[in-house]
Amino acid sequence: MSDARKNILGRLRAAQADLPEIEETVDFRPMVPSKALNSAELRAHFIREATKLNCIIHEVEDEDAAFAVISQLVGANRRVAAWDDASVPIAGFTMRMANAGFQRVSAESPHAEIGITGVDAALAATGSLVFMSAPGKVRSTSLLPATHIAIVRAMQIVTDLETWFAQQRDDALTMFQDASNVIIISGPSRTADIGMELVLGAHGPHTLHIILPIAHDDPAGSLPDVRPI
Amino acid sequence: MQIKSNNFIPAAQIGINDAEQAAAVRKGTTGAYNNRLAAVFADGKAHGEAMRRQAAAAKRRTLKHLPDLLEQAEARMQANGTVVLWAESAEEANQHVLDIAQRHAVKRVAKAKSMLSEEIGLNAVLQSADIEVVETDLGEYILQINGEKPSHIVAPIVHKSKESVRDLFIDKHAMPYTDDAGEMTQFARQILREKFLSAEMGITGGNFIIAETGSVCLVTNEGNARLVTTIPPVHVAVVGIEKLVGTVEEYATLTQMLTRSATGQTMTVYTHMLNGPRRPGEKDGPEHSYVILIDNGRSKIYASNYAEALACIRCGACLNGCPVYRSTGGHAYGWVYPGPIGAVITPLLQGLENAKQLPHASSLCGMCKEVCPVDIDLPRMLLDLRHDLVEVGVTDRTWDWGIAGWKTVNKSPRLFELSGKAAARGGRFAPSQLPGPLGGWTMYRSLPSFAPKSFRQMWRERNSDE
């Protein structure tokens, strides 16, 4: 073992006092100033932002309607990878897929053409989806297939990244650190490297469908994280 | 990477004279500049400026507490199962990566974009140990198959036109002819997908490490960094010691300022927070995760008058706004980091004597400070570096001769007057282009013509008239 650690920290400590004094406490302003939003406005805001990012939004009444949309998107003879039932907000998802005749492959399969997942949160201010890895929530499902379908429960929509971190802070960041991988996805994969032209579908999915069931778990007005600013 | 920064002037001329490259750089930087303006000030000038101050303060706090944050981050990363290694130099860092590769019998590495890996010359070291290294960022991949270096810290092939990429793919990979950037991207995606699936090790940099959680954070759009950190069984992150932030709140500010300042996006497509290897029961994600904390000259900067330069979050905004960068392109700067931030940190990391011209590669117009999301005073540092150049006597020969001549002439009133007359007469025969190293001046402007009579002459004539 070299002395690198000791030497580096030693050099930094020796110079630390010479650095200008700083203000230690700050009130963090969120990046996107937002007004207090009720759940319907939050949902509308999320849809607007996600659409700007080239996501395709499907608003549906209930789980049956959600699955009907998925069936239509999957069509015939396509290889489908999906998260475990416990993490997909449509009851009996495996059974439904079998009944609909989906050709299911393992969630981490490199041959899947369509990946179906739930989400852990959605951020209205930026139209983003949050995913925290865990058993049953395989990461490749939202990454390897050319098409990704994400199902969002209305109550999962929070104002913005700052609000979501505030929720994590309430739990002493325990859930956050228990996930080996936290990823925030904002639209389908893209690049502008070649001639500065925007191309959707670089290494990840080129299409991102977001299904928003108007769920029974969202009693009007009781939305958890509405931050007045 | 070999440093060639003392060639700035001739290299800049090459960049300026290459019309295709100049057009590509102009297009890329102008687009990014405008996108940044729209994004940072989307909610008004005052809010944008307040967010800049908030981001600047967050990075200043990081620097003030840097050694403590490094220890905190190390402990958190170890708790989540990451192996943390430290490296004082490029050689030590590369040796760590090589050791890890050999421990896991790695034959192929998939790599996401990392400027630090360019700085330490990692690819060459791995390749000389018979390990295949595949750059997977589309731009970096294009550079790799063409044996080129990036010319921008965010958009590595900003200097390349779509047509030159097309010709390269046709030439090297027999791509069927197309003028469609989408088809070219799909073509590269197919080739690279194979490489991802067979790589035993993934290497990334790190945009931030959150000290309180030990999370290694990356921002990417293409998804290649996701593949690099998901598919191969081993993940190594090479991260500079200055990349720390204290808390998730500071991170939320900085990562969103980074993307707004870099490309004008509110968030990049993929905002990663990596908390170590996969946990029991998970079916993908790396089984082994390593973070190498690299100094390579940074602690020296920390102890200098230039510590502020370590606040840089590598957004590239100062490149996009800089009139010098915009006309020369990035290769002229001769090392890894171009533009105003490169002109500051190249001499600091590589020695003033190896980058004598870079502190002068600026008109001091102040644009770089104005656009910087963490408000780094780059013009102040460029001036201080010019001062240092004089202090340590590291200057260009031509400059020394010029100054010596100027001194002799100005010390003697007779010589001074003679030189004025000579200039007034000789001016008529002056070439439109100055010779040798002075040519840089006349490249953009014509020589001023001297007044036919000097002030002294006029004064004398006036007095004799009376």
Ligand code: SF4
């Ligand atoms: S110095 Fe500022 S503007 Fe330039 S790359 Fe760094 S953070 Fe961006």
